[in-house]
Amino acid sequence: MTKASSSPSKSTLSKVTVADHPLILHKLSRMRDVETGVKEFRELAGEISLLLAYEAMRDLETAPQTLSTPIETAEFPMLSGKKLALVAILRAGLIMADAIVQLVPAAKVGHIGLYRDPQTLKPVAYYSKLPQDIAERRVFVTDPMLATGGSAVAAIQTLKDAGAQTIKLMTILSVPEGIAAVHAAHPEVEIVTAAIDTGLNDHGYIVPGLGDAGDRIYGTK
Ligand SMILES: O=P(O)(O)OC[C@H]1O[C@H](OP(=O)(O)OP(=O)(O)O)[C@H](O)[C@@H]1O
Ligand SMILES: O=c1cc[nH]c(=O)[nH]1
Numbered sequence: 001m002t003k004a005s006s007s008p009s010k011s012t013l014s015k016v017t018v019a020d021h022p023l024i025l026h027k028l029s030r031m032r033d034v035e036t037g038v039k040e041f042r043e044l045a046g047e048i049s050l051l052l053a054y055e056a057m058r059d060l061e062t063a064p065q066t067l068s069t070p071i072e073t074a075e076f077p078m079l080s081g082k083k084l085a086l087v088a089i090l091r092a093g094l095i096m097a098d099a100i101v102q103l104v105p106a107a108k109v110g111h112i113g114l115y116r117d118p119q120t121l122k123p124v125a126y127y128s129k130l131p132q133d134i135a136e137r138r139v140f141v142t143d144p145m146l147a148t149g150g151s152a153v154a155a156i157q158t159l160k161d162a163g164a165q166t167i168k169l170m171t172i173l174s175v176p177e178g179i180a181a182v183h184a185a186h187p188e189v190e191i192v193t194a195a196i197d198t199g200l201n202d203h204g205y206i207v208p209g210l211g212d213a214g215d216r217i218y219g220t221k
């Protein structure tokens, strides 16, 4: 039996935040359970995504704005700075972006379609649609699984090619191999994840993991 995710709080890895809040860990354990069905799996993925966004967006800028409460007029913090974009790596990342957009409804949403070839484990690109002003936005890339890192590396490169400059990667499960791959290719990209698992099996699946996230979200297996 593998010991599940004993990642250090807030991580000691540079540029990696492990959001190991008890609520997140409990929900993640429910997601891992092979008995958890499609409906609950989706709900849990959405709930964890909201909690991860709380952590990932902690450094959003605010600026004081003058407002009147029913009691008095004063200055209060409102979001300022760069506008936001959520970019989902299809398919599985869509569930995260769909949840997070509830928190930041003015964010634009981009989609990058990639699937991992089961033999080579290399990402195959099949779609890309990004906000035209992506260069001016803070970008949060969403994908529940960071395994070999090939998909995240490719997606971030697509974003950079389109002009994106400020990019954070949000994942539910990561492994050291995937984190290393992202940081080898894109050292400045911060990663916010719920857990860092042990590693990968011979098929490139995260161990102990939760299986194929896309298949579990969409019921395709
Ligand atoms: O780090 P990597 O080794 O690249 O693996 C991670 C990728 O694999 C999964 O997508 P998948 O290819 O299964 O596509 P799907 O979301 O359509 O199921 C997952 O959602 C990531 O995008
Ligand atoms: O464990 C894994 C690895 C890649 N993609 C998944 O969906 N799950």
Ligand SMILES: [Mg+2]
Binding pocket: 092, 212, 213, 214, 215
């Ligand atoms: Mg999949």
